[in-house]
Amino acid sequence: MLPKLLLASLTATATTVSAEQVLGVYIFHRHGDRTSKAWPPVSLTPLGAQQVASSASFYRARYITSSSSSSSSENSNSTTTIAGISTDAAVLSQLSITAPVDNVLQNSAAVFAQALYPPSKSAGSQKLANGTTVEAPLGGYQYIPVNAVASAASSAGSESSAWLQGSSGCSDAVVSSNSYFLTPEYLDTLNRTHGFYQDLLPVINTTFNSTTATFKNGYSIFDYINVATIHNASIPSSSLLTNSTLETLYDLASTHEWNLAYNASEPSRAIAGSVLAGQILTALEAIAEPSSSSSSSSLAPRINVQFGAYGAFMAFFGLAQLPAASTDFYGICDYASSMALELVAPSPDRTSPDDLSVRFLWSNGTAAAHGLKEYPLFGQEKQTTTLSWNDFKAGMNKFAVASTQDWCSVCGNTDGACANSTDASGSPSAQSSSSSDKGSGSGISRPVAGVIGALVTLGVILGVEALVLLLGGLRLVKKSTLAGGAGAGGAGATGVKA
Template identity: 55%
Template sequence: MGFNTLLLSLATLPLLAKSETVLGVYIFHRHGDRTPKSLPPVNLTALGADEAFQSGSFYRSRYVASDASAPIVGLSSDIAVPSQLNVVSPSDSVLQSSALAFLQGIYPPAGELSMSVLANSSEVQAPLGGYQYIPVTTSATASTSTNAESNEWLQGGSGCGNAVVSSNNYFSSSSYLSTLSQTKTFYSDLLPVINTTFSASQATFKNAYTIFDYVNVATIHNASIPGEELLTSETLRQLRTRADEHEFNLAFNASEPIRAIAGATLAAQVVQQLNATLSGGGATPPPLGIQFGAYASFLSFFGLARLHEVSDDFTGVVDYASSMVFELVTNASDAARPVDASEVAVRFLFANGTAAANPLTPFPLFGTGETVLPWERFAEEMGRFAVGDTAAWCVACGNTTGQCAAVGAAGSSSGNDAANGGGDGGNGISLPVAGVIGALVTLVVILAVEGLVYALAGLKLVKKSALAAGAAAGAAGTGGEAAGSKA
């Protein structure tokens, strides 16, 4: 089923029920339009910056602005509060620049709100009309791919040994070899278009994505292209579909889950962020998480979350400035955190291309057929394949040097098991589970035991607000700490 048909069928689904409150959001975003990978250095274009900015403006109108359609509870609407945002990007100029452009859409220049009055009564206007400086954290995990957009093959820059081996297995598979043979003439016939960058030996399916990328950028930016008469609509379609086939198979394989390490680490990051937002704790957790990353992470996650079973379009490279969103929502009448986990759900949404011009649409995850999942079910399903800390990543990847040296040979056995798909993963997926997922499961067990103790002792949990009211009326207020333990 094509995306257009699928989007029409899902267009009648409400993005947000009227009774819902958005507690937190995690956005994973691709960069905007850029120069081709085959002509380094790769740079974000003016079009790409605008795509990211327009996407940020869309999400501002949805989650941030004072008149937002689905406001995130407690989020500042006009002046960015750094502690309320967790923005992450690899150390890559295209992704970092896209993040900065996006953030200017989320929080545009503050104008008069950025004016300061000094002790001598003089007024000072912040530069650029109150341009808001929002920190973008550089990814520093073992799975970070530095200069990701300069790597022609993104898995090659992942640093995950077992994932690289798994992806290389695709090049010896019967499906790859068959397509390589079948498309030999197709790619060689394109040499008049690409021969300034690709040699005759390079004009094969092995370079399907970089050839597509080179031609795609040219069709967007070049007024004339050598041999452009060869670029018929059918040729362009086949360039795209072959690139999709090539990249999806490098990013995901159901029998070798380690190949999808990018999606596995993303899954853990999503749950970590949403769990922090939900559980609260002593400090106020950031309700808005934003991460910029490459298309490989989209493809890996699509496979792990079984979205390719919803539509074949989830096996294709996403367009520039695409985004997927995880909304943490509740129907609880009192949405002030912490909210009981049983009253919280997660909605997954996706926009192929900048959300300002393409519909942000809910899709069902994990083969459930449901676009909104209870928090516990969502966390459990993500936990089947999530990898969320350096130790787990090192074990899964079989890496023993660098920052993985401390893990050492002790984890090599389980790491190989994970790479080979061992263990019970429900849908055949098994990877070391993120530390945060384990902590979450432990928390659920603790709360269950705590509830049993309370029941046996004849006690009950009450909200802090009720305790405060009781205290004001002169009643005893010593149970506040117990009430505060709700997740």
Template identity: 50%
Template sequence: MQLKTLLLSSAALPLAKSETVLGVYIFHRHGDRTPKSLAPTSLTALGADQVFQSGSYYRSRYVASDASSPIVGLSSDIAVPTQLSVISPADSVLQSSALAFLQGIYPPAGDNGVSVLANSSEVQAPLGGYQYIPVGVSSTASSNPNSENNEWLQGGSGCGNAMVSSNNYFRSEEYLGTLERTRSFYGGLLPVINGTFGAGQANFKNAYTIFDLVNVATIHNQSIPSRALLTDDALFALRTLADAHEWNLAYNASDPIRAVAGATLAAQILQQLDATLTGRGKTPVGVQFGAYASFMSFFGLAQLDKLSADFTGVVEYASSMVFELVTNASTPSSSSSSSSSSSSSYPNVEDVSVRFLLANGSAAQNAPREFPLFGRARSPLPWTDFAAEMSKFAIGDTAAWCRACGNTTGICASAASSSSSSSDGGSDGEGAAATTSSNNISVPVAGVIGALVTLVLILGVEGLVYALAGLKLVKKATLAASAAASGAAGGAAAAGSKA
């Protein structure tokens, strides 16, 4: 995904210098791992270092005493568990990545980790004062405990309508046409991959897992069978075909339920940022580790693909996207204790905005850059605008997820009965129960964003007039040489991105 070249240089917006950061939500991909086709996958030493270095970058940006954009009231050296909300699916690659990342955010405390006992003796915490920061297990209905062992992104989601929607891609003219055009290309790579994929599997249907196997091999293997076949053009075609395959499984503009991963992520982002505001900074940092599919789904829902087709590719290992709560109003000193951030100087909602940033690859090597969301021409967005836009597609609780997915068994059995009784009482549309159909869904956050977003929705009619007046189209970037390279590799219809 070439965001770090074309997109990050031409579409990024400069950061304001006078802002105060009230809180952040970071969604992070795992680091380098073993290939999916050779399950179980595991995080490599390179992968652990990638996410550790990313954590170190975010420490220098938000946490350290000399941070460039310090978060108000956040402890700089000793982690305070109540100030951080960190979650990940119960997946070994993602959980391990989260732990390595947190050691970058809060490294061993050294002398600060020494306890002085009643008898005046001193005890040094193990590993130089290693800080134990809890990583919770994602509790949403769509959480997948084996995210990195699933070769197909919807295969383990459990969302019935999303699986049906993604399967529709395999019956589309686009898919069938690409499948036929690329048979000779994949067949020509059999000497490279036939230790894992047979002749009947060497085709576009397995575009991502074939790319993944080759990509891991080029990183780790000193010798690869028939290495000469892996020319630059062949590697580019493998990557762009995988991008196209995964994008079409993760998002479809006419069938939003396909992007269920992005919709549930949107609700989690809103919940955390809203909690930061309503709690006046008591828990200012939210971190979640997840798979690339959630990035792609969210990119589509947030209309980032209209900004550039580069957003339709698989993000690199250790990529992260960040949502900053910022203000230009007076705030408590960023070096003060967390309790001070709840003082009367905490800014009002109308003085708060949200900035979106993306690092494609480890933030230590590719610093996060700013992009406008929702087809808007401005960034950051006022909190009220941001919350209203996110609420249009966010799926915020189990009942809403079950309705959108059409699930009625398992965890959805009890949710269906409770939501049925509550829906009899009526709905106000934007802030309550969602409606679903086979081709379209409206799934606003159902009672999980809090009173703040309720206020946003009450004022939404008046605000929408002004918001629409401020919209303008953003020209979609073109992908240089993608068509030529793909054609040379068998006519691959892809999205010029790097996984």
């Protein structure tokens, strides 16, 4: 009898220990299916809205409804329902849903919000003092704001621009991305694939011509054909679009965009990923370490959702070394793809920062169809898909940009908001690891260096002029003297005479 009781006690203890508790999550989500960038204005399609809605329903089942449970076999007794989350009525203090100023991304976020917390009669009725019950319109539609933020990881209007850094505003990122077009790798691919793109002209000649049908427009051409294969029942010369051709188009577009979004030796190029990392860290830190955060843990949003463009995914993947876990992270992600970072406690009663951990999950395409798969961050061993909170924070801090000063330093900007983000010496107060922000260790800021450079140039020009005058036997005289007193120049004008 005693051994049985002891076994039961040990089993109960094991169950308690394995009962993980999700405290919060940060979800970064791509928009759903949309129209082609080649034909603005770009808009979210009904298919795209459905993709996003199904993804939101998946996340609702995982994090909100009481039936949520962990998919991990070793944590079969755990729950993925977020601690204290409201299951029916949306509590706005528990949610943060953001997107840049962009029609496709804003509309995707709005759809996601409504599927995450669908209309609820219990959430949409109110009893007045006179005893009258008022039902909210639209069947209990829940008004969940989508905040349009300028500091989102993806830039404003990103879905209307074919250029990845088009409106990032980050000077060094634009320069860094442009430098890819001068590399031997790019030039080799441009020449090697010229015939491939020219052969596709019968398919794309309503939008591209023999000059623009090249690898330089690799993403735009892929996007144009990809949208057509989804929505057009009749495509000109469709016989050219074999499976092999479509795969090559995708691979070339992925190569093109990866090199514009990330370069290991130039941190500024991946500014979108750095900004996203800063936002993720700030949001989860508010839950994990309320004492060091500006907001109380009880007030910090538990579900953070940001919508953005594929380029921000690529930049973050590169910075977080995710291609080491799978080469799939090099490619352009599908519509409605999402990644989630869960903040997890080993049990509901162990929530100190030293006890917490973070896991990264990814779905290429809508999570409703593909589910979520765990991957290791920062080049960890493939079986290490969970990091301690402290290790996660240390890894993210290596590349996260979480303030205007950090952004200005990485980007090399000195105007606008960056004009006020300086220290007493006049240089950006947050130091960047990018060598472009530092003048050989001199500590001279960019504005001062520019003034010095201009003065040096002026001095050189004046010196050369003096040398010419001296050696050539020339002298300065008034133009009036040259004209023999005929008034051919202003009284103060000068000329050169031999």
